[in-house]
Amino acid sequence: MIKVNHLSKTLDDQKVLTDISFQVSEGEILIILGPSGVGKTVLLKHLIGLLQPDQGSIVINGKDITKFSQQQQLAMRKDFGYLFQEGALYDFMNVFENVAFPLREHTNFNASKIRQRVQEVLDMVDLHQVESKMPLELSGGMKKRVGLARAIVLSAKILLCDEPTSGLDPIRSHDISDLIRQVVKKIGATTVITSHDVINAFRIADRVAILHEGRMEVMGTVQEVSSCQDAFVKEFLQLSKV
Ligand SMILES: Nc1ncnc2c1ncn2[C@@H]1O[C@H](COP(=O)(O)OP(=O)(O)OP(=O)(O)O)[C@@H](O)[C@H]1O
Ligand SMILES: [Mg+2]
Structure with missing residues (x-):
């Protein structure tokens, strides 16, 4: 189980992430969507300890990894799989x-x-x-x-995939998305995926979240997010699905 509490991060005077909180249950696939440059990769890097938050905690299987020594972090990473962007x-x-x-x-x-x-x-x-x-x-x-x-x-007990479909044609994007779902459900990994591929995210996620201006605008099942009335979310989904 991954539990992120009130995470904020500023990089080069730019507030990239603001007060982000969410949980991912054991074996669940959460897909974090959002436009380019919104902070998806930065958020994912926090989950594996490659970046440290300015504020907030990241609790993985009951332990706050932001308090880990370098040695503890290295040991922890054995349980992680990371598919780089x-x-x-x-x-x-x-x-x-x-x-x-x-x-x-x-x-x-x-x-x-x-x-x-x-x-x-x-x-x-x-x-x-x-x-x-x-x-x-x-x-x-x-x-x-x-x-x-x-x-x-x-x-991997925890799998992090950064934009697994970027740069691929629609058919390969569809195939790798299916493959990821099939593989993670087989191995039971708790999975966080970042993407701006709404179509495939909606097909394979257990829950989705949308980042906007450093904040998590909405999070829930596909059905819940689809019916969100926030203006940005509506526009993002509408433009992405055409
Ligand atoms: N190491 C860093 N130092 C300074 N700024 C950074 C660093 N890494 C990322 N940023 C900035 O943080 C912001 C978010 O970057 P990030 O890579 O997380 O975006 P993203 O949502 O993953 O975008 P994309 O969809 O294009 O992959 C950007 O403005 C980027 O310039
Ligand atoms: Mg990225």
Whole structure:
């Protein structure tokens, strides 16, 4: 369970996040929507301790991670999978090595166990015969899948996905969205996704939230958010769904 309480953050004199509070239950998918530059990535980075809030707390499984030492943070990150907005694959490593990397860092698995686990997660994201390809040889959609495979390879209890559909065509956006829902429901990960892809967010989220000018304007089920009467929310949804 993730519990964010009254989180605020200023970066370079710009108030990016203001008094953000929300909860994500065990195994739930929350999708945070909002226009570009609104602070979605900044918020996600707080959840994994890459940024510290100026105010507020972030309680994960009963512990306030903003109070963690660096060592505690590193230990905590083993339970997290993070799909970076730009993929963040290591360009000098092939697909196999990219996915194996967290296993080599955080487990004592021997070579055959590593091979088996990498194979398992590549199967999960429906990637076949790409182990020896370099990231530069992959399409955008394939890179996202490799990034997702790497994010779940340590059996993430908490999965954070930053714009998993950005830069993809509508069909691949649809497919990777379905894949994420299928994978996270299978592994039972508590999941926070940021996106401006309203159509797919509405299809796969358990709940959605909309950020606007640093504040969480609305949060709820798709039905609740769809019927929100706030002027910005109405406009954002209307323009995004056409
Ligand atoms: N490390 C940083 N230092 C200073 N300002 C930053 C930093 N990271 C982000 N910002 C600023 O915070 C604001 C929010 O950025 P963020 O990347 O969270 O937007 P976003 O909602 O993820 O946008 P997009 O949809 O384009 O990914 C922007 O104005 C950005 O310039
Ligand atoms: Mg972003």
